[in-house]
Amino acid sequence: MRVSRYHMPTLKEAPKEAELASHTFLLRGGFIRQLAAGIYDFLPLGVKVLHKVSNIVREEMNRKGALEVLLPAVQPAELWQESGRWQHYGPELLRVVDRHKRDFCIGPTHEEVITDLARRDLRSYRELPVNMYQIQAKFRDEIKPRGGLLRGREFIMKDAYSFDADADGARKSYQAMYDAYCAIFRRCGLDFRVVEADTGNIGGSMSHEFQVVAETGEDYVLRCPSCDHTVNQEMAALRGPVDGAASADALGIPPFEPVHTPDQKSVEDVAAFLGVTTSQVVKTLICVADGEPIAVLLRGDHDLSDVKLRRALGATSVELADDATVEKVTGAIVGFAGPVGLKPTASGKKIRIVADHSVNGLCDIVVGANRDYYHFRHVVPGRDFQVEKFLDVRNALAGDPCPHCADGAYSLFRGIEVGHIFYLGTKYSAAMQCIFQDIEGNVKPMVMGCYGIGVTRIMAAAIEQNHDERGIKWPVPIAPFEAAVLALQVADPNVSAAAEKLYADLQAAGVDVLFDDRDQRPGVKFADADLVGIPFQIVAGARDLAEGLVEVKDRRTGTREKVPVGEAAGIVAQRVREAGGQ
């Protein structure tokens, strides 16, 4: 491709909305343009990267026997009502009404559609297992799209769904996808980790995330260096109730008493005001679990993991109560909830009180007084209030003990989730009558799995991981072009002839090459090639050509070397191959 005939609108200055490297360079390099919040146009360069990633995904999926399909973006509400998600998905599901007043949604995922497809055409165990996938745009009406392609509302995803006759087969299907995903991300040149994850509202019983290691990632991941256990922070368990080991000696502690805390709402404020540490303040979070309010006690310096709470309670949904509920339950404005003297619920039942293990064994603590602008101090758990049970519900932190080995301690890193696989079981197949007959003639629901990869998110993640101040340093397999030829003085016949030959030779060698044949200053070409992130650049200029040389630059390492013109194409073709190019 010749730059003079290409559309590559690079920008010298970054649009002000871009904060992250990936967002900035994608915009500046002319890969994408924003159309609306979280919605982007893909320009020619962006599409090229998208295709390279998609092709890798496709190859690895096909290698595992998965079959490519293409499902509709617009889906009828009926299917979602069948699975129950029309009610449960919430405002993230973009719903539309057609001219006949029928309800539809723009698919945020395709479990319903694929399950419907499977139940119609798959009847016998002889036809299983089947794994079908597609690469297609999804829409999720995110509250807050951010970071360009990192969290858009419309994005491109590869989603696959497996159907097996039994759990054993389904586990094999799951493992095949696990392996395929590792191969895909490795081929994309990403530094990633496989992470144990929660299944969220998609359901199922086993799940792994594939996280690209990046400072700018939204997810927090804990990893134990001694046993390599790696898990999303929101569900990282802790080893035993070690926090509460110190036994309470309530004897010397005076009765609890109210203190006026007029302007102190946060734990930090209260601790500072009363001259105690934040770990001596116990915060009481009013949550709603499956519709019932529940009080959850946590040490002031800890955060709640709503995922761990949900799992510990065996609830299907857990959320923080809204202000009105908090006021009803505590009789005080938000910020002063405490375990002492909580009101019974509307139905007359006493509100349940649970606590994190770390609260066990604390004594002489500060808690909210369930009264506006008051706290209690010298409170002793067990003496002044009772806890129904102690649970592991706080977010694990770096340094916390790993539950899978005797002495390991978690370390923390941030990641960008680029893939997620779920062992679904029969959640959708049972709800939607996706059944088959086994060898004995029994009718059973199929055992499913689903597997997603954020294709557009890979683009962003790859940049977060591979860039410098000048621009992108694409890994060769997903770079928009593998090499560029920069003709520094197009008016000079020697230069243009040499550059044309290099261009032709590289093409003949199967290299995906961009030829900068514009009548521009050298600086412009260098800057654009670096910005756009072409891995290998051959610089053909009058100065070196006079000696029969051109310069070969490696964008990733920054090394430049002078080589004879005649050898340059061969050298670059060789390096492209070694780096995993086409």
Place this chain on the structure above:
RNA sequence: CGGGGCGUAGCGCAGCCUGGUAGCGCGCCAGUUUUGGGUACUGGAUGUCGCCGGUUCAAAUCCGGCCGCCCCGACCA
């Protein structure tokens, strides 16, 4: 949804407080120049100042409403 900010040329911004000719840099077009890391000079084109309404002789500027975008928080296969 709560808090904050922004909306003026393709991009980055000034002008608004204190109402009166719409500006700067980059980019773009023409020409000259330059030719190994965004060259210099000359000339030029480009704006419903986000939208609607109000105040006023006069509104980018003041007032009201709406819309859009960004950031923080809550949310999130």
